[in-house]
Amino acid sequence: MQHPMLDLRLVQSFLVLADERSFTRAAERIGVAQSAMSMRIRRLEDVLRFSLISRTSRRVALTPEGLAFLPHARALIAAETEARAAAREIVATQGDSLRVGSYGYLAKVRSQLINRYIAIEPKTEILVAYGTRDELLQQLRLGAIDAIIGLSRPEFVEDGVAIHPVSRLHAHIVMPPDDPLFDAAQLSLADLAGRSLAVMPSWVDGKVMGYFADLMTVSHLKPIAGPEPEKDALSSYARMRGLPHLVWFSRRRPRRLDRDWAVIALSDEAMTADVTVIVNREPTPRGARFLEALQKTAEPA
Numbered sequence: 001m002q003h004p005m006l007d008l009r010l011v012q013s014f015l016v017l018a019d020e021r022s023f024t025r026a027a028e029r030i031g032v033a034q035s036a037m038s039m040r041i042r043r044l045e046d047v048l049r050f051s052l053i054s055r056t057s058r059r060v061a062l063t064p065e066g067l068a069f070l071p072h073a074r075a076l077i078a079a080e081t082e083a084r085a086a087a088r089e090i091v092a093t094q095g096d097s098l099r100v101g102s103y104g105y106l107a108k109v110r111s112q113l114i115n116r117y118i119a120i121e122p123k124t125e126i127l128v129a130y131g132t133r134d135e136l137l138q139q140l141r142l143g144a145i146d147a148i149i150g151l152s153r154p155e156f157v158e159d160g161v162a163i164h165p166v167s168r169l170h171a172h173i174v175m176p177p178d179d180p181l182f183d184a185a186q187l188s189l190a191d192l193a194g195r196s197l198a199v200m201p202s203w204v205d206g207k208v209m210g211y212f213a214d215l216m217t218v219s220h221l222k223p224i225a226g227p228e229p230e231k232d233a234l235s236s237y238a239r240m241r242g243l244p245h246l247v248w249f250s251r252r253r254p255r256r257l258d259r260d261w262a263v264i265a266l267s268d269e270a271m272t273a274d275v276t277v278i279v280n281r282e283p284t285p286r287g288a289r290f291l292e293a294l295q296k297t298a299e300p301a
Contacts, residue, residue, distance in 0.1 A: 005132075006228060008080055010044040011073045013037060014052060018070055021060045048227045068236045072228075086127070097125040098286050099145040101136035103204055105229045109250070109275050110149045113166065116297040117290055124286075133205040137161065140280060146287035148278040151208045164277045166294055169248040171212075171271035173197070174235070175262045176242050185255050188267045189219035198238035198245035201225040208273060212246075215270055248273065 017026040017037070027037040045052050052066035062070065098117065102110050114126055129136070129145055139145045141160055152163050173192070175182050181191060197216060202209035202225060213223045224243065226234040231247065238245035239261070252265040277294060279287040 006047060006076065007043070008076060010040050010047070011076050013040040014044055014066075015070075015073055015077060017041060017053070017060060018062060018066070018073075023060065050227070064240070068240060069233075072230065072233050072236070083128070086125075096121075096123065096286070097127055098147070098290055099127045099129065100147055100149055100290075101129045101131060101139055101145045102149040103151075103229060104130060105200060105204075105231050106149060106151070106275070109167065109169075113149055113275075113277070113294060117293045120293040120296065121289065132203065133207055137278070140278065143280075143284065146279070146284045147290050148276075150276055150278060151205060151273045152276040152278075153208065153211060153273065156207065158278070160281060161278050162281050162283075164279070164291060165274040166277055166298070167250060167275040169250060169273045169275060170252045171266040171268070171273075172247050172249055172253065173264050173266060174238070174245050174247055174258065175264055176239075176244065177260050177262075178242075179244065181264075182262050184262075184264055186267050187264050189216065189221065189271070192244070193220040196222045196224050196243055198226055198234060198241070198243040199223045200229050200234060200246070201227070204229040212271065212273075 013026070013030060016029055017023065020026040020029060023034050023037050027034040030037065032040075041052060048065075048069065050065040051063050052069065054061040054063055098121075100110070100114070110128070118124065118126070129139065131139070133150065136145065136148045136150070137158060140148055151169070152165070154165075156163065173187055175184075181187060184191070199213065199216075200209055202213055216223045226237045226245075228234075234245055235247075237243075239259075247263070253263065255262060255264050257263070277291055279291060283291070
């Protein structure tokens with residue numbers, strides 16, 4: 001089931017309401033009717049699937065879920081502001097640019113790959129576009145972007161494009177302290193049979209995330225999609241509910257603690273994903289240079 005993407009206008013309205021703690025003042029500040037302000041908050045709650053505010057008193061109060069979402073809302077608006085500023089700078093400088101499509105939750109690996117490219121092409125401006133897998137593939141085929149930094153599995157193919165693996169991610173489980181498996185050094189899907197497990201929502205990449213959701217379902221797990229495809233948001237969502245949750249790292253890590261929860265590697269080879277660069281079969285010159293730069297700077301196997 002696909003879920004709608006977050007409308008940043010609704011997120012901005014929530015931030016204003018959180019600051020003002022009054023629908024009247026928030027509506028005046030934004031310049032809309034109070035009824036429109038209330039509708040925006042309800043629409044955002046419908047997307048997130050939890051209540052953001054308590055409506056039991058005249059003064060607006062944030063729910064625990066609203067308080068947990070607040071820093072992520074601020075980060076989203078800050079990221080948009082930064083992206084707009086970067087876009088203006090790119091237009092102003094009129095320099096060469098690389099247009100990359102990607103997902104928000106691949107921020108760390110995306111930065112690493114882009115830094116490798118900039119080390120070779122230091123004058124290139126980078127423009128990052130976000131969207132679902134299908135949206136980004138459409139932009140790639142239309143020539144609106146030069147490459148996609150995404151995920152794949154070795155057996156996955158896409159019409160008209162070439163998929164180039166550049167690294168691998170391994171699944172780990174973040175386990176609450178009161179769980180019987182908390183002290184395990186390593187886990188498998190079979191160990192987790194019958195459990196609920198919080199995972200990234202599949203709508204952003206139905207092909208890859210759907211594959212893992214199906215694999216977990218076959219292994220008698222119940223994957224529960226978080227509200228948005230962002231690592232910290234998933235962690236907050238899972239910890240609030242006491243749920244084990246799925247995270248990914250570039251290597252299988254020894255068991256360790258993260259804020260008193262255990263991070264434990266999954267041994268199943270099927271629970272790995274390739275970080276890939278996807279370009280058209282006849283890539284743009286910038287897409288071809290991006291791939292060439294990553295091949296030159298690849299770490300020895």
